Amino acid sequence: MSWVTPLGSGVDFVWQRLLGGEQAPIETLQSEQIGARYLARRVPQDAIQNLPSHPRLRRASAISRFAAAAGLTAIAEAREKPDLSRTALVFAISNGGVIYTRRFFAEIVKSGAQSASPLLFPETVFNAPASHLAAILGVRGTSYTIVGDGAVGILALKIADDLLASTACDACLVVAAEEIDPLVCEAYRQWRLLRDPRRPGSERGMIVSEGAGAVLLQRGTGYYEIVKIDAGTNFFRRAEAAEKLRQTVERLGNAPRACCVGSANGTFVDRAERSALGENAKIYSPKFALGDSIGASVLWQLIVAAQALRTEKLPETPEPVRGSRALVLACGVNQQLGGLALCCDGEK
Amino acid sequence: MVMAALEELLSQSGPFRADIAIVGTTSGGMSFGERFYRTLRNGVCGASWIANYPPQKAIIDALEKFAIDAPVQVIANACASGTNAIGHAFSAIRAGRYQRVLTGGYDALSELVFVGFDCLQASTPEKCRPFDANRSGMVLGEGAALFALEDFELAQSRGANILGEIVGYGISTDNHHLTQPNPDGSGPRSAMEEALSSAELKPKNIGYINAHGTATIFNDAAEGKAIMEIFGEAPISSTKSMMGHSLGAAGAIEGVVTLLALRHQFLPPNINFSRTDSELQLNVVANETREAEFHYALSNSFGFGGTNASIVVRKT
Numbered sequence: 001m002s003w004v005t006p007l008g009s010g011v012d013f014v015w016q017r018l019l020g021g022e023q024a025p026i027e028t029l030q031s032e033q034i035g036a037r038y039l040a041r042r043v044p045q046d047a048i049q050n051l052p053s054h055p056r057l058r059r060a061s062a063i064s065r066f067a068a069a070a071g072l073t074a075i076a077e078a079r080e081k082p083d084l085s086r087t088a089l090v091f092a093i094s095n096g097g098v099i100y101t102r103r104f105f106a107e108i109v110k111s112g113a114q115s116a117s118p119l120l121f122p123e124t125v126f127n128a129p130a131s132h133l134a135a136i137l138g139v140r141g142t143s144y145t146i147v148g149d150g151a152v153g154i155l156a157l158k159i160a161d162d163l164l165a166s167t168a169c170d171a172c173l174v175v176a177a178e179e180i181d182p183l184v185c186e187a188y189r190q191w192r193l194l195r196d197p198r199r200p201g202s203e204r205g206m207i208v209s210e211g212a213g214a215v216l217l218q219r220g221t222g223y224y225e226i227v228k229i230d231a232g233t234n235f236f237r238r239a240e241a242a243e244k245l246r247q248t249v250e251r252l253g254n255a256p257r258a259c260c261v262g263s264a265n266g267t268f269v270d271r272a273e274r275s276a277l278g279e280n281a282k283i284y285s286p287k288f289a290l291g292d293s294i295g296a297s298v299l300w301q302l303i304v305a306a307q308a309l310r311t312e313k314l315p316e317t318p319e320p321v322r323g324s325r326a327l328v329l330a331c332g333v334n335q336q337l338g339g340l341a342l343c344c345d346g347e348k
Numbered sequence: 349m350v351m352a353a354l355e356e357l358l359s360q361s362g363p364f365r366a367d368i369a370i371v372g373t374t375s376g377g378m379s380f381g382e383r384f385y386r387t388l389r390n391g392v393c394g395a396s397w398i399a400n401y402p403p404q405k406a407i408i409d410a411l412e413k414f415a416i417d418a419p420v421q422v423i424a425n426a427c428a429s430g431t432n433a434i435g436h437a438f439s440a441i442r443a444g445r446y447q448r449v450l451t452g453g454y455d456a457l458s459e460l461v462f463v464g465f466d467c468l469q470a471s472t473p474e475k476c477r478p479f480d481a482n483r484s485g486m487v488l489g490e491g492a493a494l495f496a497l498e499d500f501e502l503a504q505s506r507g508a509n510i511l512g513e514i515v516g517y518g519i520s521t522d523n524h525h526l527t528q529p530n531p532d533g534s535g536p537r538s539a540m541e542e543a544l545s546s547a548e549l550k551p552k553n554i555g556y557i558n559a560h561g562t563a564t565i566f567n568d569a570a571e572g573k574a575i576m577e578i579f580g581e582a583p584i585s586s587t588k589s590m591m592g593h594s595l596g597a598a599g600a601i602e603g604v605v606t607l608l609a610l611r612h613q614f615l616p617p618n619i620n621f622s623r624t625d626s627e628l629q630l631n632v633v634a635n636e637t638r639e640a641e642f643h644y645a646l647s648n649s650f651g652f653g654g655t656n657a658s659i660v661v662r663k664t
Contacts, residue, residue: 033388056526089521094402096424105385105460113463121464122526122652125374126403126424131653135523140538143521143655144432147376147403147424155421159436166443168519186388190395231368231419236412334402338419 001303002073003213004048004066005290006041009073015307018315023289026200026207029182037197038185041209041291056132059119061097064129066212066296067177071133074173074214082171082218088142088163091130092156092176094149094295094332095184097123102183129177142168149332150263151232152176153213153298154340158231160217170219176299177212184208193267193333206265206333209291213299224306225343227325228252232338238268241331245276248329248339255341258323259284259314261305265292269331276329283329284314294332301328302342309344349492349597350410350454357450358414361496362508366418367446369407370437371494372429372453373422374596374651376403379458406454406492418450426651427560428519429453430493430599435517435659437497447502452494453600461595462488468527470564476593478561478586479568479632481623486562489592493600512607515644516547516660527652528566533574536560536648539656540578543646547660551579554660555642556615558606560650561586562593567650572628583640585618585633599649599657606647610663615640 006024007014024041031038043062048069051057057065071089075082101124107115122128127145134143142163146156153176160172185208188194195205217226230251235241260277264270264285273283286304287297305326308314312321324344331337358364380400387394399405404422411418425432430453437451465471465488472485503510520542522535529535544551557579560571563586575584587605594601609616614637621634643663650656 031388034391093424101460102385104464105382108459108463109386109389113466116463116467118467118469121467124460124464125426125652127426127651127653127655128526131521131523131526131655134521134654138523140521140523142519143425143653144436145424145653147373147422148420149402149404155419159421162436162440162443162445165445166439168439183385183388187384187398187401190393190398231421233417233419234408234411236408334404335408336404336420 001215001306002070002077003300003303004043004069004211005300006043006209006211007290008044009047009069011303018289019313024291028197029185031182031186036186036189038182038189039195039197039200039207040180041207042180043211054136056135060132061100061123061179063097063177063179064132067129067133067175068136070212070214071173071175074216078216080218082216084138086170087139088169088172089130089134089139090156090160090172090174091145092152092295093126093145093147094152094178096126097128098181098184099179100124102181133175149334149336150294150297151330151332151336151338152295154229154330154338155231157226157340158229161229164217164219172217173214174217175212175214176296178210178293178295180208180210195266204266206267206292209293211293211296213296213303215299215302223344225345227341227343229340230338234335235337241272241337242275245272245329245331245337248337249276252327252339252341255325256323257325257327258321259308260327260329261301263287263297263301263330267333272331273329282317284316298330305342350406351413353492353494354410354414357494357496360509364448364496366416366448366450369411369418369420369450370433371407371422371451372433372596372599373403373424374426374429374455375458375461377401377405378460379456382459425655426653427595427598428649428651428655428657429596431647431649431657431659432519434495434600434603435519435657438514438517441497441499447499449497450494451497453597454492455490455594455596457488457490472563475620476563476589477620478563478589478618479572479625479628479630480621481625483563483568485564486593489594491594491597491601493597493604510664512610513662513664514659515662516543518542518546518658520656522654522656524654529570529650531570533570535654535656536571536650537574537578539658540574540646543658543660549644549660553644554579554582554646555640556609556645557582557584558602558645558647559584559586560648561588569627571648572630576629581631583615583631583633585616587616589619602647603659606645606661610645610661613639613641
């Protein structure tokens with residue numbers, strides 16, 4: 001597994017910083033159109049400095065670079081190297097290559113269709129980052145890009161799990177990535193989900209972030225096992241989220257859990273998760289330290305859960321994490337939710 | 349469009365409680381995103397536009413309207429999305445992961461996509477002429493198509509009106525270029541061969557191929573080469589010549605066309621075909637419908653990012 005986050009890259013490096021109580025620095029972005037300001041947590045340049053040069057990355061947007069860095073590291077650091085000819089790629093995103101999409105469309109609006117860039121358009125397609133990563137890795141079989149909200153990582157992991165249940169592949173690399181653009185921030189601002197830029201220290205409202213996460217799933221070889229994935233369902237109104245999350249928790253089973261890694265981000269999601277799990281449940285959300293990377297967030301949560309089981313520690317939690325089972329819950333802000341149960345049975 | 353498709357599906361399927369919805373789209377609610385951008389540029393709040401932008405929104409709204417409580421997986425594999433969604437749904441049912449899946453694809457026209465294909469010179473200024481020597485590009489379209497896909501025995505046991513059976517699926521990734529297929533046709537060939545293998549069929553069993561056939565120089569050359577090599581003279585047509593290229597919906601719409609062709613035993617025409625490409629010795633169903641007796645048909649969808657998908661459908 002691997003991640004590229006606003007606190008850097010490298011699973012253990014970022015983990016130690018999280019355990020140390022660090023939060024990623026907050027930057028302020030501004031809308032070109034209306035001057036609105038947004039708080040954001042961005043990936044530092046040095047987090048992807050070891051990315052190999054590849055022709056596919058020459059003009060690729062940040063999202064593709066994050067994804068490549070996370071995906072290549074996950075493969076390189078796998079205990080058992082997969083046969084890439086039998087490896088599927090499942091990619092999760094929410095907003096996708098929004099930087100180039102905005103630039104492409106802005107030019108059309110400003111100067112007319114004749115000014116549209118044939119270099120930018122292909123990068124606007126949702127599966128462009130997955131295509132680049134597949135080309136870099138040499139994946140020639142199954143490659144799916146799954147799009148959704150902050151719960152999309154659960155849906156992607158579910159597809160990977162379904163693929164591994166068939167004869168389609170022997171391993172599945174699940175990658176999730178997101179990049180920040182002020183246009184996306186403005187959308188969340190208009191939905192009244194963002195933190196007030198005048199109150200960065202508040203816990204109300206989400207701070208968007210960017211980066212990538214990657215996990216390699218293989219049949220029966222792992223130190224960790226995803227024992228159950230619940231693809232959840234859709235909540236048609238925000239008020240329904242708590243009950244639907246509770247149903248997901250119920251379907252994931254009553255076995256004792258060492259910890260729960262949630263998706264609280266300073267919005268209605270916080271109350272929904274708290275209500276679903278009970279007032280006294282311990283829930284840790286990495287989104288307060290790393291920001292909400294939307295499409296990439298579930299993979300970060302999964303990595304946090306895995307690290308918590310392995311190290312028996314959880315940020316912001318003084319007591320040791322006891323047990324071999326963790327829950328990951330995800331509630332997006334656009335009607336999707338789900339969860340999974342992760343077990344750690346290997347030697348420590 | 350999605351609501352209309354779902355309403356028609358439910359009127360045919362009888363009681364159908366989907367375990368999950370697996371659908372494909374390329375650009376989702378992009379036209380709403382465009383309006384959001386334009387209103388913002390004018391200094392106006394466009395919250396109502398952006399509310400409909402998320403690609404999953406259209407299917408979630410339709411599920412809500414018809415009181416269907418199922419999770420949604422949206423596959424965005426460019427123009428192969430619809431076929432990928434159907435194919436993955438089929439594979440997951442075959443692997444015993446689900447019993448009933450609502451599947452298909454949808455896409456609506458948007459300015460960004462229209463200008464995008466135009467700037468790549470992939471759109472034609474005249475007629476869409478798939479596989480023709482004088483082909484000059486695609487005509488964009490839009491639409492939605494949905495299927496109630498169900499474990500065959502389960503559907504039989506409840507007395508469902510079974511319209512056809514999906515028996516094979518193949519997917520491949522061509523790493524040649526982000527927007528152009530490898531001219532050797534290896535990407536499409538690999539997807540079609542895998543679909544045949546998954547269906548446990550030989551090429552001679554396929555009585556009709558609904559080709560991806562965008563009418564671009566590069567797609568038709570690569571796809572045509574692969575079809576010639578695998579299938580020889582099997583009849584093919586691209587119904588995009590009549591309906592346009594509806595991107596993420598195309599595979600689902602063409603899946604319906606393929607199903608209808610099997611049920612009613614006809615070969616849909618490839619219209620606007622006037623001159624055979626000397627490089628492509630294909631049995632194109634040129635301009636007029638043909639009657640035919642056949643039991644299996646194959647439908648192709650290929651897309652940006654090098655994604656290729658094929659499904660095999662059996663007459664029931």
